[in-house]
Amino acid sequence: MNEAQKHLEVQYDDPEQQEKTAVTGIWIFLSTEILFFGGLFVAYIVYRSTYPAQFSLGVSLTDHLLGSMDAAILLASSFTMVMGLRAIQLGRQKALIGLLLLTIILGLSFLSLKGLEYHEHIVDHLLPGRDFNQSLPRQVELFFVFYFLMTGLHAVHMTVGIGLLTVMTIMAWKRKFSAQYYNPIEVCGLYWSFVDIVWIWLYPLFYVIHWKG
Amino acid sequence: MAAILPKKTYWIVWIVLELLLGAIYGLSRISMGPGDVIIPLFLAAIETLLVLLYFMHVRFSEQLIWIIVVAGFLWLAVFVDLTMSDYLTRGYVWWLGISH
Numbered sequence: 001m002n003e004a005q006k007h008l009e010v011q012y013d014d015p016e017q018q019e020k021t022a023v024t025g026i027w028i029f030l031s032t033e034i035l036f037f038g039g040l041f042v043a044y045i046v047y048r049s050t051y052p053a054q055f056s057l058g059v060s061l062t063d064h065l066l067g068s069m070d071a072a073i074l075l076a077s078s079f080t081m082v083m084g085l086r087a088i089q090l091g092r093q094k095a096l097i098g099l100l101l102l103t104i105i106l107g108l109s110f111l112s113l114k115g116l117e118y119h120e121h122i123v124d125h126l127l128p129g130r131d132f133n134q135s136l137p138r139q140v141e142l143f144f145v146f147y148f149l150m151t152g153l154h155a156v157h158m159t160v161g162i163g164l165l166t167v168m169t170i171m172a173w174k175r176k177f178s179a180q181y182y183n184p185i186e187v188c189g190l191y192w193s194f195v196d197i198v199w200i201w202l203y204p205l206f207y208v209i210h211w212k213g
Numbered sequence: 214m215a216a217i218l219p220k221k222t223y224w225i226v227w228i229v230l231e232l233l234l235g236a237i238y239g240l241s242r243i244s245m246g247p248g249d250v251i252i253p254l255f256l257a258a259i260e261t262l263l264v265l266l267y268f269m270h271v272r273f274s275e276q277l278i279w280i281i282v283v284a285g286f287l288w289l290a291v292f293v294d295l296t297m298s299d300y301l302t303r304g305y306v307w308w309l310g311i312s313h
Contacts, residue, residue: 019214020275027278031285038289042296049300068238072231075260079227082268089217186215193268200260204253208241211250 004180015180022183023190030194033157037198040153044146044205051139052213058143059210061126066117067207070110071199077106078196081165085189091179093172100169103192107162114155118148147206154202157195164188216273226267233260 004015012018048055084099121144125133128145168188171177177185237253245252266272271282 016214023215023274024277024281027281031281031288034285034289038292041289042292045293046296046300049297064238064241068234071234075227075230075234078264078268079223079230082223083220085215086217086220086223089215180214190269193264196268197261197264200257200264204237204257208237208253209250210241 002180003178007181007183019183019186022187026187026190030190033194033198037150037153040146040150041201041205044150047139047142047146048205049213051142052211054137054139055143056210056212057137058140058147059206059208061124061140062147062207063117063120064207066113066120067203070113071203073106073110073113074196074199077103077110078193080106081189081192085182085185088172088177088182088185089179093175093177096177096185097169097172100165100172104162104165104169107158107165111155111158111162114151121148150202151206154195154198157198161188161192161195164191216270218267218270218273222267226263230260230263233263 008015008018012021080099080102084096084103087095087099121127122131125131126144128141128148132141132144165188168185171184233256237256240252265282271278
């Protein structure tokens, strides 16, 4: 039996239906991720429109260079991920492994830069709480609550993604995928690109937009 | 199975994405009035569309996927719309035409 048939679960008529189900399933999950992050984005928008000057001050205190590098790295990782998917669609096992590893490395670079940023902020007394710089308006502390919450939640998603990609790399190394069967790669790729889209919106909101109201 | 796109398509989309990022970064250095808010968000929306349509293959997917994607973002649009129309009109006494 061919590769796809080997992985066919009992509830499916054929491999195409299994693949369509997997893709539909991950998209339903990603819709719930829109709900998840959407709530935080709307809360941010409400407070930003209420305290535009203070939130703008908050934006000027984030590290624009590191944020931009993060964005560039993530866009590249979405590229390497989808190239990995394309590789296995064409049956290229080694290319898949290489591109998965590259995606993981880019993801880890992102997390390292994030860690560097957080460290900077903590040293500069920008972590909300007792140690927060008292000479700044209170609403700037609120800005940083959103900053740490939303970028932190995003970083958790990145970590989960890197975990998934590691599992994918091990499975790929064990030759579990082929041109006829690559559903897990497709599903992880969609998750990864979605987490990239979240950063595409976090970036302008926390690093770019200066608007005094 | 899923659509197989040519390498060139992915390369072009990636380079355009990085150029858009560069544009957001570059434009942030100049003051554009209301454009300060609108332009970065607009460029982010284009980046999102490119990632959705090409990297996530939505352009080459069946209608069921389109419906799920559109439903998700439409929900978010309604959420922002109704929430902001509440907050932006609070404290407004209509028959006096002033905020109290």
